[in-house]
Amino acid sequence: MKFAVVVFPGSNSDYDAFYAASRVVGEQAELIWHKDTDLKGADAVILPGGFAHGDYLRTGAIARFSPIMSAVQAFADRGGPVLGICNGFQVLLEAGMLPGAMVRNDRVKFVSRLVPVRVEQTDTPFTAACASKQVLQLPIAHGEGNYYAPPDQLEQLESNRQVIFRYASAAGEVGSEWNPNGSLNSIAGICNRQRNVVGLMPHPERASELMLGSADGRVVLASVVKALAAQAPSPKAQVPA
């Protein structure tokens, strides 16, 4: 299969995602410039971390206007798997492809550390290879990762099982003491109603090799490989030429 990794000006984890997809997971991967308009036959799309357009307005607020985003939107509408990591998650929120918003971390400062993250649902393309309630050690590195949604939206997210990752203890307990940024309901990642678009603040691509302190994140990209193998034909094949 093939991953497309979108490169916005200011993306800084684009190559990390590319490296994890191609060199660690061993699939094809291509970096796609944000001014491009097609995804070059990719089976899954990654919007990587970084500071797209400098994040001087709101995180992700300008990137959603990039030409490539119409192609990403269309790909997602057809059911194609899209993963937004960190700033990529923020872009998905700004683009309305995922519900809610990010605000400044509750302790105001940028937070960079390895944290335990509990997998809440395994029926998305990016958690298909996970065990239910599996705890992954993943790095976070963000200043605005405090997830917010109005009460009714939050309730809907929970009842639709759209919360995919939660900050937790190493043993899998959830509580404010293990919440690094003040996110509502300890939310670290969510999906859309169709479950094919997933966004998360932690960086699975940075935790894909044991040498780097954790290989727990590898399962996220490995999941999409498994999910696509189980589901044929792939979404790109459904598009008339």
Place this chain on the structure above:
Amino acid sequence: MTVIDSAVLERHGIKPDEYERIQKLMGREPNLLELGLFSVMWSEHCSYKSSRVHLKTLPTTGARVVQGPGENAGAVDIGDGLCAVFKIESHNHPSFIEPYQGAATGVGGIIRDIFTMGARPIAILNALRFGSLDTPLARRIFEGVVAGIGGYGNSIGIPTVGGEIVFDEMYAGNPLVNVLCLGIAHRDDIIKGAAKGTGNPVYYVGAKTGRDGIHGATMASAEFDEKSAEKRPAVQVGDPFMEKLLMEACLEVMKTGAVVGIQDMGAAGFTCSTSEMGSRGGCGMSVDVTYVPQRETGMTPYEIMLSESQERMLLVVERGREHEVEAVFEKWDLHAVKVGEVTDGSRLKIHERGTLVADVPNRALTDEAPVYNRPMEMPLWQKSVQECSLADLMPAPSAQHAFDRLLWVPTIASKRWAYRQFDHSVGTNTIAQPGMSAAVVRVKDTPRALAISVDGNGRFCYLDPYQGARLAVAEAARNVACAGGEPIGATNNLNFGNPERPEIMWQIGEAVRGIGDACRALNAPITGGNVSLYNETEGRAIFPTPVIGVVGLLEDASKTVTRTFKTDGSAVVLLGDNLGELGGSEYLATMHNLVAGKPPQLDLKREAALQQLIIKLIRDGCIESAHDCSEGGLAIALAECTFDTGGLGVSADVTGVTGMEVFSVNATLFGESASRIVVSCASTHLDAVMNAAKEAQVTAREIGRVGGESIRLSVNGQVAVDTAVLDAEQAWATAIENRMRKPERREQPRS
């Protein structure tokens, strides 16, 4: 036209004899613009006029050195056609005036130096000095500097992987912000900052020029006084997003092969880049400031030439290939503007709307800058501060009390409050996280890794600058060796007071002599660096503080070890001699409020043998952890080996040093003798470790075992320290964040 009188000269920081030299080199009186060019290029910051005679004595060559001092950064060969390109640079003065922007632009400046060479930056380290965290001023500066480093490095996506932070009142009015950046380049792709080829166009790329930072370099070459706060407009404002675009675009444009030479516009901005590129290439350059993109209206040629606006580059491009270069910058939405061309001869000619407004020989600004062999004199107080009578310090505090206090000292405590604000995982190369002795980053597409450490002990250098500088080199190299890295190159940042004072100049001379001796002995040639002088506030200088960055190479990245104990029951071995030296120690400063005595002795042959031994033990897979003993001595080193392990304790018993009477136990546990490393190994490897040590003629003693839940340290069989690991770790880990809280939320230290 402005008449150049003594007031104008003073405002430009030019001394009367320097003005005479300018007139001689020019063959006439300079106009005001030309005087401005000389003032920035001849500033201490750009010309190294006080330190140059000493820097020349440093070892700068070696089997692996590809690029020594004189370029934007140094480069060493790391195999497979790759080079590590690195340098350290200071942004001390701006960080005092405006901590966030001062530190942020310091990070931006050194990153530009690295990618200018054609290298992709992969790691940032910093060496920071602040006043006591018990003062609001130091807390404010510390908070701002840390946020500024993170704000810039995190955005651009280069991980901050390590460094060191020391707090001492001597830096209260003059913090130090030294930043090291390291990048990787293909040896054949290294590009230099030289202009060549008459008729080749000169391009300006990046941010527009504004009035910010005019005379920043001159400011960095003057002492502070109460008016310094008024110099805020001379501190630049950073834009990491612009720098990220510039970095990606420059690395991409260099691949076209159409770039002849490239230089960033840092200190002294456009002036420095044009004159240095011309001077290095042995040619002239003609530019017209009218074409320089400007952020403000009505800027004069003087302002444009002297602005230190950030995130700007100057490129010399091969004539006929302009479109290739322009296309890349267009992709990144950056404007590349032709501002001039390379000329025959050796003059820098500056025009405004076609009219010649300055005409100066390049070399007059660069190589012909004055070089001073300033008078040096050992300070009158030097001998007396080396005397330290322990008898006057009676009674000795209990070792347990001292241990508890030392863990709570910000200089020793965990720096996680700071490094958790730094993205250290971006780039997926970081093997050893911040908080370990050395940072370790892998080199992608090879089995190798690089270990990097920055160190410097201002107290030792104050007590004896020669010895302190040798100890700084030894410690940085030892830290690198403790991660398994073989030192292959070094960079230095000299932070001192006013060189016009003979006792400061003596400190500089002695320190450089010490660096040279140690670098030669430990095979770590200096490939570049930075000098920051006039670190004084109202006549009081900082501790003389040479900071040394050492880069080491591991052939097998998977072999690296960290300071943390790994296995219950493993043997703990002390390599090196425990001499109980308390001179200049953190123990004396914390428990007796005293900075005195002679710094620890250092036998460079024994140090080299120790480092070779530890590198071999790691390469052979004999040991599980390695940690050098520095501030706080053996006791703190052992404690640090238990931290971040989830509570794995240690029980050790060491032989007490003699001749120290009631201070014997404290000297044994908290003395800061050099050339010592604590290692742990499986019992099955103990013989191999002891035999290797014997062969290397390094003292080795098994002093205890890993295990239990406490740090239990005995001297001559008598328990001196016994603390639960998790209690000790809690104090150590939270000491800084506790001080950074609002007063009503602060906790008090135990005991």
